[in-house]
Amino acid sequence: MPCRSLVWFKRDLRLRDHAPLAAAARADAAAGIYLIEPDWLASPEGSSAHVAFALEGLDQLRRALAARGLPLLVEVGEACHVFERLRARFPFDELLSHEETGSGWSFRRDRAVAAWCRRRGVAWTEFPQTGVVRRLPSRDGWARRWQARMDAPPVPTPEAFRGAAGLPLHDLPDLARLGLAPHGKQLQGAGEAPAQATLASFLAHRGHDYLKSISSPLRAERGGSRLSPYLTFGMLSMRQVHQATVAAIGAREEITVRRALRGFAGRLRWHCHFMQKLESQPSLEFRNLARATDGLREGEFDRERFEAWCAGATGYPMVDACMRSLRATGWLNFRMRAMLVSFAAYHLWLHWREPGLFLAGQFLDYEAGIHWSQMQMQSGTTGINTLRMYSPAKQARDHDPGGHFIRRWVPELARVPLPLLAEPWRMDAAQQRAAGCVIGRDYPAPLVEEKAALARARDRLYAVRREPGARAEADAIQGRHGSRRSGLPSTTRRRRRSATPSPQSDLFK
Template sequence: MTDTISLVWFRRDLRLHDNEALVEACAADRVVPVYCFDPGDYGTRPFGGDDSFDFEKTGAHRARFRLESVADLRSSLRDRDSDLLVRVGRPESVIPDVAAAVDAASVTMHTWPTAEEMQVEAAVKREHRDADIDPRRFWGHTLTHLDDLPMAYDDVPDTYTTFRNAVERDATVREPLHIPEIPAFPADAPDPGSIPSIADLDETLTTPRFDDRGVLRFDGGETAALDRVESYIWEGDHLREYKETRNRMLGADYSSKFSPWLNEGCLSPRYVQSEVERYEDVRVSNDSTYWLTFELRWRDFFQFQFAKHGTEFFRRGGIRDRTDIDWRTDDAQFERWAAGETGIPFVDANMRELNATGYMSNRGRQNAASFLANNLRLDWRRGAAYFETQLVDYDPASNYGNWAYIAGVGNDSRDRYFNIVKQARQYDANADYVKHWLPELDGLPAEYAHEPWTMTADEQADYGVQLGRDYPEPMVDLEASYETLR
């Protein structure tokens, strides 16, 4: 009898632990793991629709993280006498070609509920039909499995609390799967290929240097992901106070920083949940330990919202198809926001952190997004697309879902806007965060660091910070802009 060969197509599931596509593939006699860099994920793209704009699909921070993650996966597979075939090309030609070259009897992969991912899957499936291979798809990136939802996915409640209550009451989280015994890599498999450079993916990108003002060195890959879980939950013992610290903005440990690894699939949320439960058993079970699960359920919520509403999330009027908001287009204003030159320090500090590191705290994201969407009333999708470029932890559902929420076109029937200065005073009382990213404001007392425009000319001279020279004048009168929203 001839050996059966299975191909496992790694996508945003760059891990060995809790990986059902891998476990299923490993039932074959031989397994060929493949990763494909899709040129469609890089370079400049039009957003499409009315008032289309161009944006960069994947910026340097995430490209770097992904390349490292693929390298880490390959090295873990090689440690197990397997390998990772790496290719650059459209998956609908690469995957069937590799399957044909190794004479694979089956192809396994994970699936996501977002449009581009599903289009790619559909194209791969079409190509396989002729070869008589039915690719098998698995759902593996949420806490609650799609099949375990207590309702049909198109009946998922549009309100987070209703969703959370239902899954807390009527769904369980599956145990993470163990790493399987990985069968040998076929001796006659094609050359594994080399991992491309960042410039091979997009010639405009260069590997960013680690900025030591950043919260954490986000090294890509499952190895670093598991190390982070170990250091945050166990060594640092930070989980016991997560709920109290999670709204801070400086340092590695005010929040878990799991997001880049979760979104590139280096870390399974079910594994995180199993570690939370183990911690609750052996250390402490309190509001903070519950709250990490609570936040992971927000992540689930947006995944299932995308399964339900699909591309409606990318419309200007969002899933509510609102037509009553007059979204503006103003390139110069947008560029100031993106560069962190708005003259509103709390917004600028956050945008500069994003640009320098690819990361921004949740508090920062809420305020930076609200400023663009509500105070400036610029097309919220352009802000979301800018985050898509820059974020090291970008995920379509989490990003566009949160943006739509804040812009008033998503899962919240109230118009939400953040009072930026009030938030700055509450979450950055001593202006340490603002000064960390805007050293030009270092000499100012906290109240002026948050509202430099309230300084008189004499005070500006005394403190050596002249508006318009050392730091921008505010691009909008915040108070007047709130009036238009009330």
């Protein structure tokens, strides 16, 4: 029986280390397909920047595959409908893809495709491509499995395919044809070649001061890897990054460089650790992980505060600079993302779901498993993490001591003296006139008073944590999702560290 294979590209827009492609190279006839799905375009977390980035990567991938004889169709439509139509021209009997741990709409679509495959007698094989384990019974031993997958040899890249003949290859659509507005962001270049170049420059020199660079929004721009969008869209595999990093560590003698790259290597595991949470509990995209925190913020959503936060007009310069920078570039370093969310959750008392949707649309690297886990973690709704309340003024002093980042993104404050730059409302009237920045006219007055807002947030959250049942729930969450890194049973570890929550411990500052 001849075998006809369809490779379904999802978030794996690359040629190298690609198991579905390698399997398709053995078929008697093969084609590739990428779907631009209406559910994706309409999803509240989606954005035209995501689509533009995928299209740029697809353009390169399509040419690389064509040179090897594999046609890559790019179709707009709902998965089962497109597959059904395609079968009339190309009666594929095998569907090959990578596993996907994505937003709710992609989970629902995968279930519909699985049912369609069963009805049509198409064999769908899904290959893992990260450290995420499907149907994981327990977190025990997860790190070992991650290591084994990452250390396995990369999948060889096929040189040639027996491509299916006569398939219609339309031009790639542009944003306007898809009914999407221009995104207006300055994005990093998409595709396998820019991804490889970014990895190479990071390991060769940019990453040598990684641990000292990543907290500052200015220094992390260069000193962080900037690989996140490539990992999200699969323009690099996690295994490629892991193995290149291990090789770079082995090739260097300087202890500081080795330490820096080891710190980076650890974060690659975090990537999968967080994605695993969503894989194991898809509801965390929508519902508080700790149900004890249900109702705490939901009924008090203040839209005006939310809109000021989205616009970068809270009156807190470090928050506003981060938001404006993110909106312009699609990227922000970890600490500043955490600060933005902490500000929304504690200062503004906003439930995480709407801020999370807004940020997902802004982050070019939106990865549902990391994103929603982090949104909940930084908002205090996981029940197991220390509450981290960031002071924007302290973040500015520590990570933008010269005020360059704030002045770049909040030009209204360009002439405010450095000692007052992080808290411009402290300027007296004469200082405001001299700086050409009258608070409340040229730049907003602070949206909330920090000390009172944080005291209230802390009181309410700790009151919930003290409620009967909250501890048992936290233990269950820890057992299901917690890291087992130290080898101690994780619940024991948590109890030893924070038997009673201390108000001091929450000031991450």
